[in-house]
């Protein structure tokens with residue numbers, strides 16, 4: 001009998017993808033990153049390159065101090081750095097050339113710091129419209145996060161209008177309560193939380209880092225990923241070509257993709273694999 005070949009949603013048979021997104025690049029991100037690294041969580045940090053310090057001087061944590069550009073590469077290593085525009089304007093108040101500048105220049109500045117193509121984005125103030133989304137698409141932005149929340153947030157109908165699962169300080173059901181509910185369901189899901197480092201500071205509630213995120217951590221069947229890793233994996237699995245005779249599979253992407261062959265997991269490296 002011919003095998004049944006399925007392409008699971010996430011790598012290595014993981015059932016749920018957990019990804020986080022934090023905006024603005026204040027010095028508070030140091031505490032956020034330290035907690036995430038301790039818990040084994042991954043996040044995307046959306047930065048305004050025009051607001052970063054340029055003195056090489058490391059400022060102490062304080063109310064809305066911005067990080068120095070010289071800290072960015074080391075601090076966010078293992079996470080994703082993404083566009084949040086150069087100066088954090090209301091994008092719907094800009095003409096098209098200013099809008100393009102805010103996005104592309106932020107991208108170039110951040111790429112100069114981190115050394116890889118920066119492709120993701122979050123909208124300043126959550127503001128966007130169809131015209132803005134279409135321009136970003138034309139500029140090659142892979143996704144842009146909104147501040148909307150939806151129970152099923154991935155894959156989005158339009159990656160340039162990407163909703164999240166919840167804000168970090170969502171009222172009941174809280175982030176841990178929402179995760180517990182989702183985790184109890186058997187289907188593939190993405191759990192996507194967004195917020196800001198300064199909100200922990202403003203509420204004087206740094207304990208929230210552990211209270212909110214420890215319940216999400218350490219699960220063997222959860223894939224902890226950045227925002228762009230989620231999109232890249234989805235693109236890779238959707239490009240997989242399985243021969244009609246089920247004897248070979250072509251993976252044209254640069255990422256290994258996991259197959260389930262009669263329920264048994266098998267990793268398909270880039271290129272051609274015989275089954």
Ligand SMILES: [Zn+2]
Nearest residue numbers: 023024124125
């Ligand atoms: Zn912002």
